Amino acid sequence: MPLTPLDIHNKEFGRRLRGYDEDEVNEFLDQVIKDYESIIRENKELQNQVLSLQEKLNHFANIEETLSKTIIVAQEAADEVRNNAKKEGQLILKEAEKNADRIINEALAKSRKVSLEVEELKKQASIYRARFRTLVEAQLELLSQDGWESLEAAASASEYEPFSR
Template identity: 90%
Template sequence: MPLTPLDIHNKEFGRRLRGYDEDEVNEFLDQVIKDYEALIRENKEMQNQALSLQEKLNHFATIEETLSKTIIVAQEAADDLKSNAKKEAQLILKEAEKNADRIINESLSKSRKVALEVEELKKQASIYRARFRTLVEAQLDLLSHDGWDSLEGGGRLSSEIARES
């Protein structure tokens, strides 16, 4: 068991002839007590400081561990986010390609439909022209026949009758 300042203070030395000077011994013991008390206080302070530093070290070690785990989690989250973004981009691209194909197919279908309508209109126009030509030729034929001459004379007669009345 270590000495305490009280043990030093209460220490009694036996007396002998030609012994030490009691006052000097007591002064020395007082000095030893003061120094010993100072060392004990300093030792306690250092222990408290060491304990405080150990607590800080443990605290920082915990923070370091937490930060390390956080960085790992953040990295995993970033990787997941990146992976999901790539998948979503691929889905968007596929959807866009499908829409583009649909639009192209619809456009081709409409184009074919319009081409068929144009062809139909050309046929109808050709038929109309042929019928119109036939009609015009028939009318020209009528005009070129002699029957008009008799109608023209009858037309004069009706205009003369109209004048006399």
Template identity: 85%
Template structure:
């Protein structure tokens, strides 16, 4: 068990012949008691300070652990968001490709339809042209007919009657 200032104060030494000066010994013991008490107080203050620092250290270690966990959670969330974004982007691209294919197919179908219509119109125009040419040729044949000559000469008209 450690020595206390009270133990030092209450310590009695046996007396002998030609012993030490009692006043000097008592003064020295008083000084030892005073210094020892100061060291004990200082030791208690340091122990309290160590406890306070230990509490702060524990507090900061808890904060560090919490921050580490938070960073891990945030990283996991960021990874998940990134993964989801990639998946969503792929879905958007696939949907856009489907729409593009549909638009291309619709355009090709319309283009074919227009081409068929153009060909039909060309055929109709050719038929119309042929019929018109036939009509014009028939009219020219009528104009070339000599019966028109009789209409031009009034004497022939009367004789024909």
């Protein structure tokens, strides 16, 4: 157990012949008591400071740990967001490719349909021209026959007889 200032103050030494000067010893012991009390006070203050600094250190260590965990969580969240964005981008790209394929296929189908319709119209136009040519040729042939001249004469004679029938 450490020595206290009271222990020093209450200490009594035995007397012998030719011993130390009692007043000097008492004065020295008083100085030792003062210095010892001062050291004890300083020691207590330093212990309190150590405790305070230890509490602050613990507080900052907790803050550091929290920040470290927060940074890790933020990094993981950023990685997750990046991965999700990448996946979403890939899905959008695949969807766009599907739509592009569908649009191309629809355009090709319409192109084939229009091509078939054009061919059909060409055939119909060709048939129409052939029929029209046949009709015109038949009409020209009728006009070039001799029977028209007699009809023309009869028509000239009956000009003066409207609706003679």
